[in-house]
Amino acid sequence: MTTGRHAACVIGWPVEHSRSPLIHNYWLKRYGIAAEYRREAVRKEEFQAFIGTLAARGYVGANVTVPHKEAAFALSQPDERARAVGAVNTLWLEGNVLRSTNTDVEGFLDNLDVCAPHWDRDAAKALVLGAGGAARAVIYGLLSRGVERIVVANRTASRAEALQRAFGKQVKVADWASLEGELADTALLVNTTTLGMHGQPALTLDLDSLGRHATVADIVYVPVVTPLLAAAKARGLATADGLGMLLHQAVRGFSLWFGKTPEVTGELRALVEADLETAT
Ligand code: ATR
Numbered sequence: 420m421t422t423g424r425h426a427a428c429v430i431g432w433p434v435e436h437s438r439s440p441l442i443h444n445y446w447l448k449r450y451g452i453a454a455e456y457r458r459e460a461v462r463k464e465e466f467q468a469f470i471g472t473l474a475a476r477g478y479v480g481a482n483v484t485v486p487h488k489e490a491a492f493a494l495s496q497p498d499e500r501a502r503a504v505g506a507v508n509t510l511w512l513e514g515n516v517l518r519s520t521n522t523d524v525e526g527f528l529d530n531l532d533v534c535a536p537h538w539d540r541d542a543a544k545a546l547v548l549g550a551g552g553a554a555r556a557v558i559y560g561l562l563s564r565g566v567e568r569i570v571v572a573n574r575t576a577s578r579a580e581a582l583q584r585a586f587g588k589q590v591k592v593a594d595w596a597s598l599e600g601e602l603a604d605t606a607l608l609v610n611t612t613t614l615g616m617h618g619q620p621a622l623t624l625d626l627d628s629l630g631r632h633a634t635v636a637d638i639v640y641v642p643v644v645t646p647l648l649a650a651a652k653a654r655g656l657a658t659a660d661g662l663g664m665l666l667h668q669a670v671r672g673f674s675l676w677f678g679k680t681p682e683v684t685g686e687l688r689a690l691v692e693a694d695l696e697t698a699t
Contacts, residue, residue, distance in 0.1 A: 425454040426477050427676045430469065431484035434458045436698070438691055439482050442669045445690060446681040454677055466490050473512060480511035480676045488552065495519035503559045506552045509672040523556035526668025527638070528564060531607075533667075533683075535634040535657035542606040544568045546593070548622070549611035550578035553638050557609050558586055566607070572598055574612075602628040608651075610637045615645035617699050622647045626654055637661050641695055662692060 429439040435458070443456035459481070461469045466487050473481065483491040488506035495517040501507045507519035531538050545566050547554055550573035561569055569586075572593040573579040579592045593601050602608070608629065614622035616639045624647065626635070635651035640661030648658045666683045674680040 425479065425677075426457065427454075427480050427482075427672070428457040428459045428478055429482040429484060430459045430461050430466070430487055432460055432462050432486060434460045434484065437482075437484060438665065438694065439484075439669065441691055441694055442666060442687065443673055445687050446673055446679075447677070449684075450677075450679050450681065452677050452679065461487070463487070463490070467494060470494060470510065470517065473510075473517070474515075478512075480509070480672065482508055482672055483510060484508065491519060497521075500524045500556075500559060504552060504555045506555075508668070509675070511672075511675045520671065521556055522668040522671045523553060523664070524560040524563075525671060526664045526666075527557050527609075527636070528560045529667040529670070530663035531634070531636060531659045534636075534659035534663060538607055538634045538657065538659075539564050539566070541632070542566045544570065544604050545607040545609065546570045546572065546598075546601050546605040547609045547611060548572055548598070548614075550575070550582050551611065553611040554582065555585070557611055557638070558582060558590060561607075562586065562589060570601055570605075572601070599625055599628060602626065602633075603630070605629060606633055608633060608635045610639065610645070610647055613639065615639045615647050617641045621645075624650075626650050626656075629654070629656065631655065633657075634659065636664075638664055640665055641699055643692055643695065662688065662695070666691065 429437045440456050491507045498520045501519050501521040504521040507521050509522050510519045545561050570591045570593045571579040571582050572595045574595050583590045613619050634657040636659040637645045637648050638661045639645050643662045651658050
């Protein structure tokens with residue numbers, strides 16, 4: 420390390436599964452930056468004390484993951500998008516002030532822009548499946564890009580209704596049991612549920628009535644090609660996967676901590692993909 424304060428970390432419990440060290444250390448090496456990115460296994464009850472001593476530990480900032488995203492929000496100065504999502508995943512020190520944001524919003528949008536460059540040309544309606552933190556980030560991002568109508572469907576309807584109250588009248592709620600009826604005029608379909616994830620049931624949705632210009636995005640990245648994305652590809656639709664979102668969401672943290680906006684390269688993607696394959 421060049422200075423005593425030139426490191427960042429991911430804080431979680433458990434934290435072993437996090438791919439953030441692989442991503443950030445790849446970039447540090449690629450750009451020849453003499454700094455480190457580490458894993459910090461921190462229990463829930465120790466989180467507040469830990470982030471109170473970030474600077475003393477040599478950290479300029481951190482990622483936070485399960486179970487600390489809401490606590491990190493309460494203990495820092497969140498920006499507008501973190502407030503809209505209600506959770507943060509990226510912290511950085513500005514002098515003595517601990518600031519925070521939620522980079523899932525731009526991770527989702529930037530990946531979509533790369534994978535399906537014209538997704539928003541006629542994006543009058545998006546259908547978002549799920550109503551957790553990831554759905555909030557996706558909805559906030561889609562509204563910021565001018566999508567007129569966002570239909571949210573969730574197994575537990577009350578959580579979708581809460582999103583409607585939070586984001587206003589451009590957000591509508593659809594019945595989880597009759598999703599297919601929503602597809603015909605959907606320009607963008609986004610899965611934010613855990614369905615399709617390794618070890619979870621697949622999302623069974625017949626895509627027949629989706630238009631041929633529709634785009635399908637999934638935030639699940641294990642496996643990289645989920646059954647939903649495979650079905651969309653088989654129909655010749657544009658797709659955006661969760662691995663791309665994971666890589667793009669890391670860009671802002673790196674740039675805040677280390678002063679360089681890094682590139683999401685094919686080489687980085689292959690590196691993380693290979694690591695995901697060995698883990699499953
Ligand atoms: P996150 O904050 O990471 O988005 P979450 O709050 O745990 O995670 O949300 C997971 C999403 O997957 C929820 O929308 C959940 O639906 P419920 O709100 O009804 O729990 C959805 N989900 C998980 N398992 C599911 C299943 N078997 N069928 C349908 N939806 C499921």
